[in-house]
Amino acid sequence: MRTNVDVHDCLGFAIKLALEAGEMIRAGQAKRFASQATTESTKSNSVDLVTEVDKAVEAFIYRRIKETFPDHAFIGEETYAGQSIPDAPTWIVDPIDGTTNFIHGYPMVATSIGLAVGGIPIVGVVYNPFLDLLYSAAKGQGAYLNGTARLPITGKPRPLATLHDALIHVDIGASRTTNVLHSRLKTFGRLAGSPDQGGKMVHSLRSIGCASLNLCLVASGGQDMHWEIGCWPWDVCAGLCILAEAGGAAFGGKNTSLCGTVNAELLAGRKYLFVRAVAPEKGETGFAVQRRLAHEFYDTTDDIEP
Known part of the structure; x- marks a missing residue:
């Protein structure tokens, strides 16, 4: 437009x-x-x-x-x-x-x-x-x-080969029903758990309780990924611009196309996965790596409704 x-x-x-x-x-x-x-x-x-x-x-x-x-x-x-x-x-x-x-x-x-x-x-x-x-x-x-x-503060984007190497932000969310909490905690366990028990054993999980700052931390390179369920456009609009200009990628929820297009549908979608700028891998562009990481992440998680 x-x-x-x-x-x-x-x-x-x-x-x-x-x-x-x-x-x-x-x-x-x-x-x-x-x-x-x-x-x-x-x-x-x-x-x-x-x-x-x-x-x-x-x-x-x-x-x-x-x-x-x-x-x-x-x-x-x-x-x-x-x-x-x-x-x-x-x-x-x-x-x-x-x-x-x-x-x-x-x-x-x-x-x-x-x-x-x-x-x-x-x-x-x-x-x-x-x-x-x-x-x-x-x-x-x-x-x-x-x-x-x-941004990113590292200058050139750093490599990020797999989830195993990632520092990921998650959030407990405002919805506290048993089903939602169980799904979230199960996902946290899969991300942090030992590989011999089916986990990804990511470097660590973090939670600070401020979606816009989390987006900025991903843009800066201090967090590798940020997963949000239940946010609203005002939580992410400013951060989406900052992330995009820093070379990061924004994806929708688990069952979306994960095409990385930022538009009104994504902005209002209430399910997000943000990935920092990533260095190209052999045979892959930086965005291809980001998208592969998004698929790997969602293969590990439950689909949770806001």
Whole structure:
């Protein structure tokens, strides 16, 4: 889809906006802890939480976007009403990704601001205000950490021959039904388990509870793969742009084509597997290796519904 969106200007706007939102998040955290406020509430269940700070930050971001880009659409976590992603320029925002972490004072928290056109992320900014880590990208312009370090941080992509060599991020998720938990834990066991018992014995599994930061860690090369079930477009829109500009690959769920195409269907699909930039192997392009790893991963996992 053709668009007259200036990605350079939109990226600069999103970076400034994320930094301002970060100030609000830090101030909100300090105020909550000083007053021992307990203003969080629940969404889908008792572990799916939202705070007044989430709502205030989203309202601030929405207002700034509408002042600057009045013709652009907006989808935010705290005001989402079930609408589909339009073709028009659409800002897709998670004001505080990692709300549970925020409530507990665990610093893996981020503001995620993405811009999609035709369902394809073209600008992405993810900012962790507690660790002062700013990940940013615009289509065709590369991905960066704190504005200067180009991603991946390793420079050239490193090899990744098999799952056995991988550091993989997984998540326990918000759905806590017995069937879902059993499927997740069984999959974790297959990934981490000993090969003589049918496991892949990956280097290790990690979980930090912030999808947007996980995507950025894959983009940076610090994580090899990241598996998510149950996320929403605002969790991944910004990170998808950052990942793509860093040479990473994004795939849908277990029973999809694993073609690596990022579009509105993938963005809204709620099942994701992200793979970092990978060096070519003998007879394989980097993407062919990424796709082979995705198939190997899904051969190991159960298909879990969000």
